[in-house]
């Protein structure tokens with residue numbers, strides 16, 4: 001089965017509404033035609049404006065986080081249906097910055113993934129080991145635990161729209177990209193895990209993105225790996241010209 005690649009920008013806590021609109025306007029003419037789907041995870045405040053601006057373009061707008069509850073007294077939180085209402089089509093869940101800085105657990109992330117599916121948002125579920133874990137030779141154990149803990153039991157159709165992002169924590173924002181070989185081996189491990197749980201068809205359908213210091217000069221080699229189906233791009237997604245070079249890997 002051929003999997004369509006996804007190149008997803010994760011803007012993190014960058015860009016105002018005006019900056020987001022102008023980014024989408026500049027990026028759109030730079031990406032057509034593109035072999036990959038182009039996703040942008042923008043700040044909550046910019047979702048509506050970016051989605052409106054992206055309407056006549058292939059750019060898909062999404063969010064970077066959400067709560068698993070439908071509504072209620074949860075000051076400062078945001079619900080899946082609010083994201084949908086604003087125009088988000090997907091949501092990043094369990095990013096390492098959420099896990100590390102805001103203490104999100106596998107259990108919480110699993111509830112969010114369940115909710116995202118219920119509300120029709122495509123989840124991009126992030127996993128990744130830190131440097132100490134990799135150096136101790138425990139990377140695969142850590143990833144397996146995160147996969148087991150963060151993913152609910154999925155139906156065949158949910159598997160089709162599930163996206164996993166492998167983001168080694170030591171490669172995020174550090175300029176230290178995982179070698180294509182490390183990334184490939186790790187992606188293969190994740191796909192094998194999916195296969196052992198859901199069978200070969202599911203394993204060949206799931207898309208696994210790589211994230212961590214992806215740049216125009218390393219994307220080509222990463223995308224040549226058979227189990228790398230795209231990228232989750234932080235810093236290099238903030239400028240349309242740089243991001244478009246990654247899209248045209």
Ligand code: 13P
Nearest residue numbers: 010172173212213234235
């Ligand atoms: P950088 O591309 O800035 O390393 O960030 C990666 C990331 O965290 C994407 O979600």
